[in-house]
Amino acid sequence: MKGLFITMEGPDGSGKTTQIEELKKFFNDKAYEVVITREPGGTDISEHIRSIILDVNNDNLSYMAEALLYAASRAQHVEEKIKPALEAGKVVICDRFVDSSIVYQGYARKIGIEVVESINRFALMGIQPDITFFFDIRPEDAMDRKVSQKSLDRLEKEDISFHKLVYEGYKILLKRYPKRIRRIDASKSIDEVKNQIISEINRFLEGGLY
Ligand code: TYD
Numbered sequence: 001m002k003g004l005f006i007t008m009e010g011p012d013g014s015g016k017t018t019q020i021e022e023l024k025k026f027f028n029d030k031a032y033e034v035v036i037t038r039e040p041g042g043t044d045i046s047e048h049i050r051s052i053i054l055d056v057n058n059d060n061l062s063y064m065a066e067a068l069l070y071a072a073s074r075a076q077h078v079e080e081k082i083k084p085a086l087e088a089g090k091v092v093i094c095d096r097f098v099d100s101s102i103v104y105q106g107y108a109r110k111i112g113i114e115v116v117e118s119i120n121r122f123a124l125m126g127i128q129p130d131i132t133f134f135f136d137i138r139p140e141d142a143m144d145r146k147v148s149q150k151s152l153d154r155l156e157k158e159d160i161s162f163h164k165l166v167y168e169g170y171k172i173l174l175k176r177y178p179k180r181i182r183r184i185d186a187s188k189s190i191d192e193v194k195n196q197i198i199s200e201i202n203r204f205l206e207g208g209l210y
Pocket of ligand 1: 038
């Protein structure tokens, strides 16, 4: 695959969205074509699926159905948008991807990391991120940021113990994929976080991997 696939992961409220915009500017300045997208969502069909998953009225959605809906939304997203963009040599920056499913559904919902990985093998069609940024921030601090911002969706309404599990799950993934997943200290200022990300990207680009 010719393009570069970057994913952004971390607890709700860790500041991913702001940094995605910063990273887009960085690549545009270097004349790379950039596609920004997000999960769940990214295509019309995937956004429909997203609204089912995040609807506060669907409080009886089973955990397994939830995991399969995320994977279904991802399958459409990969096939319709991510894969073609990478084949065309573009930089794809995705707000959340399969690691979110592994952590939220596999670890925090306790479906099992291996089960969620195997469901997602169908969805991914061999596509994996080249580099993943984990926005490391204490779940309590991330929740404080989020609560001050807007009304909360179904997953954000989970109590703090759920968000602590999510955080633990990410730490496990970090150990499992030390090359692909880079830890970013997201408690720092916007500029400091941006600099951490850019220096990781520069190191990656200098490695001649893209
Ligand atoms: P979203 O509203 O996009 O916001 P943010 O990334 O800013 O928190 O979050 C969607 C929610 O869906 C979020 O709480 C994480 C969750 N999620 C999963 O549980 N599994 C997944 O596979 C994905 C992609 C997201």
